[in-house]
Amino acid sequence: MTRLVVGPFNRVEGDLEVQLDIADGRVSSARVNAPMYRGFEPMLAGRDPHDALVIVPRICGICSVSQSVAAARALADAAGVDAPPNGAHVTNLMLACENLADHLSHFYLFFMPDFARPVYAGRPWHGEAQRRFAALAGEHARAALGARQRWFEIMGTLGGKWPHTQSVQPGGSARAVEASERLRLLAKVREFRAFLEATTFGAPLEDVAALDGEAALARWQASDPLRGDLRFFLALADELQLQSLGRGPGLALSYGAYRQPDGSFELPGGVWDAASNAVQPVDFEAIREDATHAWLAGDAPLHPRDGHTEPWADRPGAYTWNKAPRLGGRVVETGAIARQLTSGQPLIRDAVLATGTNVRNRVLARLLEVARVLPMMERWLASLAPREPFFRSGRMPDEARGVGLTEAARGALGHWLHVQRGRIANYQIVAPTSWNFSPRDATGTPGALEAALEGAPVREGEDTPVAVQHIVRSFDPCMVCTVH
Amino acid sequence: MNVLWLQSGGCGGCSMSLLCADTADFPAMLKAGGIELLWHPSLSLASGRELITLLEDCRDGRQRLDVLCVEGALLRGPNGSGRFHLLAGTGVPMIDWVRDLAAVATHVVAVGSCAAWGGISATGPNVTEACGLQYDGDRIGGLLGAGFAARGGLPVINVAGCPTHPGWVVDTLMALSARLLQADDLDPLHRPRFYADQLVHHGCTRNEYYEFKASAEKPSDLGCMMEHLGCKGTQAHADCNTRLWNGEGSCTRGGYACISCTEPGFQDPGHPYHQTPKLAGIPIGLPTDMPKAWFVALASLSKSATPKRVKSNATADHVVVAPAVKKTRLK
Numbered sequence: 001m002t003r004l005v006v007g008p009f010n011r012v013e014g015d016l017e018v019q020l021d022i023a024d025g026r027v028s029s030a031r032v033n034a035p036m037y038r039g040f041e042p043m044l045a046g047r048d049p050h051d052a053l054v055i056v057p058r059i060c061g062i063c064s065v066s067q068s069v070a071a072a073r074a075l076a077d078a079a080g081v082d083a084p085p086n087g088a089h090v091t092n093l094m095l096a097c098e099n100l101a102d103h104l105s106h107f108y109l110f111f112m113p114d115f116a117r118p119v120y121a122g123r124p125w126h127g128e129a130q131r132r133f134a135a136l137a138g139e140h141a142r143a144a145l146g147a148r149q150r151w152f153e154i155m156g157t158l159g160g161k162w163p164h165t166q167s168v169q170p171g172g173s174a175r176a177v178e179a180s181e182r183l184r185l186l187a188k189v190r191e192f193r194a195f196l197e198a199t200t201f202g203a204p205l206e207d208v209a210a211l212d213g214e215a216a217l218a219r220w221q222a223s224d225p226l227r228g229d230l231r232f233f234l235a236l237a238d239e240l241q242l243q244s245l246g247r248g249p250g251l252a253l254s255y256g257a258y259r260q261p262d263g264s265f266e267l268p269g270g271v272w273d274a275a276s277n278a279v280q281p282v283d284f285e286a287i288r289e290d291a292t293h294a295w296l297a298g299d300a301p302l303h304p305r306d307g308h309t310e311p312w313a314d315r316p317g318a319y320t321w322n323k324a325p326r327l328g329g330r331v332v333e334t335g336a337i338a339r340q341l342t343s344g345q346p347l348i349r350d351a352v353l354a355t356g357t358n359v360r361n362r363v364l365a366r367l368l369e370v371a372r373v374l375p376m377m378e379r380w381l382a383s384l385a386p387r388e389p390f391f392r393s394g395r396m397p398d399e400a401r402g403v404g405l406t407e408a409a410r411g412a413l414g415h416w417l418h419v420q421r422g423r424i425a426n427y428q429i430v431a432p433t434s435w436n437f438s439p440r441d442a443t444g445t446p447g448a449l450e451a452a453l454e455g456a457p458v459r460e461g462e463d464t465p466v467a468v469q470h471i472v473r474s475f476d477p478c479m480v481c482t483v484h
Numbered sequence: 485m486n487v488l489w490l491q492s493g494g495c496g497g498c499s500m501s502l503l504c505a506d507t508a509d510f511p512a513m514l515k516a517g518g519i520e521l522l523w524h525p526s527l528s529l530a531s532g533r534e535l536i537t538l539l540e541d542c543r544d545g546r547q548r549l550d551v552l553c554v555e556g557a558l559l560r561g562p563n564g565s566g567r568f569h570l571l572a573g574t575g576v577p578m579i580d581w582v583r584d585l586a587a588v589a590t591h592v593v594a595v596g597s598c599a600a601w602g603g604i605s606a607t608g609p610n611v612t613e614a615c616g617l618q619y620d621g622d623r624i625g626g627l628l629g630a631g632f633a634a635r636g637g638l639p640v641i642n643v644a645g646c647p648t649h650p651g652w653v654v655d656t657l658m659a660l661s662a663r664l665l666q667a668d669d670l671d672p673l674h675r676p677r678f679y680a681d682q683l684v685h686h687g688c689t690r691n692e693y694y695e696f697k698a699s700a701e702k703p704s705d706l707g708c709m710m711e712h713l714g715c716k717g718t719q720a721h722a723d724c725n726t727r728l729w730n731g732e733g734s735c736t737r738g739g740y741a742c743i744s745c746t747e748p749g750f751q752d753p754g755h756p757y758h759q760t761p762k763l764a765g766i767p768i769g770l771p772t773d774m775p776k777a778w779f780v781a782l783a784s785l786s787k788s789a790t791p792k793r794v795k796s797n798a799t800a801d802h803v804v805v806a807p808a809v810k811k812t813r814l815k
Contacts, residue, residue: 006532007572010525013496017572036559036569036578038493043608048756054743055751058604061497061647105503105526113529135529136511136521146508156730160738162504163497164647167703167738174703174739176801311611313562387802391704464532480495 001028006464007035009472011110013062014479016437018468019319022458027468030446030453032437037295037321040484041309044427049075049396049419052427056415057164059429060481062105064163065098065155066408067481070429074417076170078402081394085261087172089380090158090390092258092266093185094168095406096377097154100192102409103336103366104151106476107200107229108133108144111363114473115236119459119466125236132229140199140229147195154188157181172391179386186381193374201371202228208371213350230367237360246452246471248357249331250274252338253435255282255414257407258376265343266376267369267407271327272341277353279342284403286328287414289430293439294323301326301442304416304428305401321483324438324447325430333357333448334411334435335475337365345372358452359474366476398422408432410478431481449475485661487551488542488585489524489595492569492578493605493614494556497647498596499526504730505650513654518661522549532573543584551660552589553653554582554617557598557605558627561613568612579627582617586628590636591660592617593643595653597745600642600675602626607751616642618674622748638667642674646745651727652679671721673748679727683772684717684734684742687725694718696790697783698798703758707798709741711767714758718771720744 007017015036021029040059044052056071057064069091076082083091112133120126132140152162158175159165167174177185193205201208202224211217221231237243256269270279288301295318297310312318332338337357340348348368351361396419404415411432418426438447446454449472458465491499503526507513514521523530523538530538541547558579559568566577574581586592594617597603601621605614616626618640624630626640633639641660643652656676659665671680685694693699693708700707709715717725717735720742724734735742743757744750755761761768770779793805 005573007574008532008535009572010523010528010531010535013526015491015569015572033572035572036493037612038559038568038605039611042611043604046608048759050756050758054757055604055607058495058497058646061495061500064495064497064500109526117529136527142509142511145503145510149504149507149510152504153731153733156728156733158738160733160735160740161501161647161729163495163500165738166735166740166743169703171703175737176704176739178802311562311568313565313567389704390801391702393702464534469531 004463006468009469011113011473012477012479013060014483016472016477016479018453018472020453020458020468025458027453027456027458030450031319032439032447032449033320034322034437034479034483036479036483037311038483039309039311041427041429044424047424049078049417049424052417052424053166053169059484060478061163062102063098063408063410063413063478063481065094065159065165065168066406066413068165068168069095069406070404070413070415072168072170072404073406074402074404074415075396076394076402077404078400078417078419079170079394079396081171081392083172084389084392086384086388086390087392088259088261089384090173090175090177091168092380093377094155094158094165096258096373097151098162099409100370100373101148101151102476103370104144104148106366107363108141110476111473112233113138113141114466114469117466123239125232125239128226128232129236132232143195143199147192150188151192154185157185169391171394172389174391176390177384177386182381182384182386186378189374189377189381196370196374200229200367202231205371205374208368209375212346214347214354217347233363242360242470243355243358245359245456245467246474248333248452249448250356251330251332252341252357253282253327253332253334253412254338254342255405255407255412257339267339267343269339270342271332272338274352274356277349279344283328287325287430289323289325290441291323292442293318293320295321296323304414304430305418307416307428308426309428320439322434322437322439324441325435326441331438331445331448331451332435334432335362336369336409337362338411339407340365340368359470362474396422408481410476411435429484431478431484433475433477433479433482436475437477437482485518485550486520486522486548487553487657488522488549489553489555490582491525492554492556492582493559493612494596494598494603496555498555498653499524501647502650502653505654517654517658519657536573539581539585542588545588549585549589551591551593551657552585553593553595554599555595557602557614558582558617559612559614560627561611564613582627586617586632586634589634591638591641592634593641593656594618595643596648597644597646597750600644601748603646604751619748638665638670639674641665641670641676644675644746645722646750649679649724649727649729652676675721675746679723680721680746682721682723682726684720684722684724684736685771686723688717688736689725690736692794693798695786696794697787698790698794701799704739704801705799706801706803709736710760712760713741714743714756714760715741716744716769717742719769720747722746
């Protein structure tokens with residue numbers, strides 16, 4: 001058996017190291033290390049609760065709006081305020097803008113460039129992969145970067161800037177939208193739709209969103225095999241058997257995405273279990289964080305409501321700055337694939353029942369989500385009522401507790417807030433990649449990525465195995481959120 | 485001119501902001517500006533061993549290094565060991581990598597307020613002992629020390645902001661590439677003057693409300709946010725309201741106060757961010773270059789002269805009273 005320490009991983013957000021034990025050309029065991037500590041939770045203690053709206057987005061430059069939304073919801077929950085419908089729609093528009101941009105960045109900048117690597121020279125698709133996706137050079141990657149730049153102008157209007165807006169408020173949005181601005185925003189959404197339909201999908205978004213199973217997907221792909229980057233990816237994934245890489249735990253978690261003014265979700269959440277192909281409601285009381293293998297103090301696993309974060313750099317047996325979140329003691333996977341499973345998208349359900357959550361299906365789920373969500377944004381824009389309120393005032397009591405839940409691009413994000421004597425007494429954050437890239441827990445059970453890496457092939461002489469890179473990046477990890 | 489970009493104690497948001505640079509073809513813009521990315525965490529192919537080899541080559545002089553960009557604070561803790569960030573795959577503290585690479589780079593650029601001063605990463609108890617490359621808050625020093633000058637002769641160039649504006653970074657790199665950035669192009673805090681010699685107040689769309697002290701009382705109100713909502717736009721150095729963000733944005737245009745994120749120490753203002761600290765009803769933080777007596781006199785005069793339109797609109801989220809249409813030609 002040999003041991004390999006792999007890192008730094010780039011094209012993930014933040015720093016990441018993976019320690020691999022290798023036997024007979026395959027990974028036999030993996031340990032995931034988030035090698036940086038930042039300490040946002042202690043930073044927040046003792047401050048005015050509203051300061052969270054400035055500090056929390058700065059946990060992450062790529063999930064910034066998602067962090068803002070979680071904080072605003074925790075504050076709203078504690079203060080008992082509710083945003084007016086316009087505020088809910090604008091919040092969802094900003095969340096969706098960020099989430100779709102993140103999916104685009106993941107596909108074109110973070111994930112696909114690996115297929116242009118020399119290791120794949122000679123594969124039938126390699127030349128085309130280089131032409132489309134080579135880092136800093138690929139034609140489609142460059143076009144996607146341009147489309148992303150235009151797309152984020154939605155955030156310029158609604159949020160003042162991206163990342164790190166403070167327009168997301170517990171009582172809605174600080175930025176009211178005029179009727180003429182709504183038209184301009186709609187034009188921006190349609191411009192991005194045109195890019196996606198021409199370059200990413202080679203098809204109308206509605207056609208992609210309506211695919212209802214692997215058979216329909218195969219017919220759609222065969223109809224025009226090289227048209228659009230999704231079809232190209234599917235062909236490449238098939239040739240490389242990417243569905244056999246990086247199998248997840250079979251339990252998928254979503255808190256529900258894009259909450260509507262009536263309290264329903266555009267993408268309903270829950271816990272999807274592969275064993276039953278059924279969704280159960282999330283038991284929020286069953287969430288625990290276990291610090292056994294983290295360089296953090298703490299003995300028994302704690303609910304985030306009662307959690308604390310204190311560095312212990314010499315903790316015996318520890319190998320990461322990330323705690324191990326568990327749901328009822330079990331490892332879950334979160335992200336776009338979880339949202340598509342819990343909201344019952346038939347193609348993703350079919351794909352996952354056939355081969356599990358894996359490298360191919362995670363990427364497919366993300367692109368399918370793009371096709372589903374953009375038309376929702378068009379509807380939310382149409383639902384805005386200019387000249388009706390976008391914000392409602394509230395008052396934070398001196399003693400309060402609040403929970404803020406949302407879906408970031410990378411999955412379920414929760415903030416737990418405790419206010420005492422008008423100040424933040426405790427603030428705990430459980431980020432999506434905390435779930436996906438968790439270390440072992442007290443029972444020794446590995447986290448989702450750690451388990452997904454077991455069995456990954458390692459070629460002769462590889463020091464940074466390409467299969468490991470595909471698996472790691474298929475989760476679209478955000479390490480800066482993880483090491484908040 | 486080649487550029488190596490490293491990240492440490494930060495959120496990665498300055499890189500994400502950079503990718504919003506106002507261009508239809510980002511790689512082509514860099515190339516046309518004479519900028520070659522030796523490596524960037526979000527954009528480059530090299531990973532793991534390939535990257536470590538590149539860093540070693542730079543450190544040991546086998547690879548020329550023109551510009552070292554550092555994003556994120558430098559984490560010196562615990563107890564000066566730097567263990568709060570060991571660069572993955574190397575087991576070596578990031579602060580050691582940065583010291584070694586800064587010593588061989590022609591220019592060193594701090595991208596964002598974390599790398600410049602410590603920023604948000606240094607707020608509160610600062611358990612991680614976060615600091616900037618050449619400043620620790622507003623005190624010169626930081627990781628590299630007050631006396632540091634890069635091989636090209638300049639101190640660390642502080643492209644401060646949280647996040648930085650992509651234009652500030654691109655303009656700085658293009659100016660370095662064209663040899664157009666000299667010591668006197670930096671302000672006393674070593675920020676490029678082209679953006680730091682402006683105030684956020686310049687070009688603020690709320691200026692009429694400011695003139696009449698017609699103030700917003702809650703988020704989404706159109707009025708000036710200086711009196712009640714904590715806005716520091718009249719004090720903060722940056723061109724945010726003349727060089728807009730993501731198309732047509734800025735903090736004040738997005739409906740919220742400027743928190744002076746380009747200034748050292750902005751993370752610990754000593755008051756809740758969303759409230760203006762006052763003494764006897766007068767904001768403590770007065771507009772830059774304005775004597776207090778003048779401000780008080782002007783404020784009371786302008787408050788007494790506020791037009792009804794401006795007063796009404798200041799506490800609404802849309803224009804409730806439109807400007808009068810004059811029946812004669814404008815004189």
